[in-house]
Amino acid sequence: MKNTCLHDHVASRLASEIRWQYGEVPHGIAGVHVPPGFRCIADGCFLLRCESGYGYLYEPGRGITIERPPNADPDEEILWLNGSVYAGVACLNGFLPFHASAVAHEGRVFAFTGPAGAGKSTLAAGLGRFGFPLFCDDTLLVDLSIADQVLAMPGHKRLKLREDALAMTGATAVQPVGAETGKHYAEPLAGSIAQSLPFDTLVFLREGPELTWEPITGAARFAMLEDDHHTQEIYAEAVRPTLAEQFSMRARLAGQLRMARLVRPRSTAGFEASLAFVADRIREDAA
């Protein structure tokens, strides 16, 4: 109960910090000019200037200010807000982001990570066909404020899937994301989870001819955490941890998370086979 209360406090602080309003956004912070297409994190603030003219400024205690360009595209606006801006604000408030999509089972979180196009969203959404509710899509925030537990925050992004992925996962298309993305916002078949839960397993997606699930043990768990370069860059910019602090955090994650490597063929048939296979592994691990 104590842990839950502490986490609720942390989560509500993030919710407060992520609130936003429209207004003017400067072209620099802390004496640093930020040209279009660049971001800067300094003095606890986050500034992003997009090439389209969008600007985002986060200031602690004041939330996010969004500057809209002429002919603003609301789809682009939400993509930046839920992407780099959210990740930056989360890092500045002590959360660690993983580039992962996740499902929940028996009150615990099972996340899938891999490079763009690895099939994270499709796999997590497809597990809805086996009764696993979606926990998050694309970004998984982790709260490390409780020493003996790694807590995962429920997703803030709406599930986005391409046409073919909609058919493969059984998810329901709600509306197009944007004309150029070819994706739709979607509702997963088994619904989604809106409460923080303990983070159980991080699964690394790999492509290969044979379907295998290999638990990762020992120092390899430590090394695998280097895979997630994009989110680690934002975390490093926001928190500026020393080498010893980075080591300590990775040692903690390697010690407290289970990890596995899922190798699967990238084909429709391979996807079908991997769904049942992964569902079984998750049920076995949770038992």
Next chain:
Amino acid sequence: MILTKATGHFTETEIDDEIVVMSLESGDFFSLTGTAKAIWLALDAGLDRHGLIAHLVGEFGAAPNAIGPDVDTFLEQLRGAGLLASR
């Protein structure tokens, strides 16, 4: 000459049965298992080279002549990585 870890120049953690050591100068990681792990742990005992080899002979039952070269090689690797000191 007593062999010791280069305190303040590294940080370490144990994951399952392995020890991961990171050099605070370079940020390089080293995963230590088996004999390497045993040597690393024995460096806390304040032994010289002969004492270290005698300790490993007792632990692994190998002949001193057989393991001496391997111990020397590993100690050199540790020294090269800035993880070994002596006094």
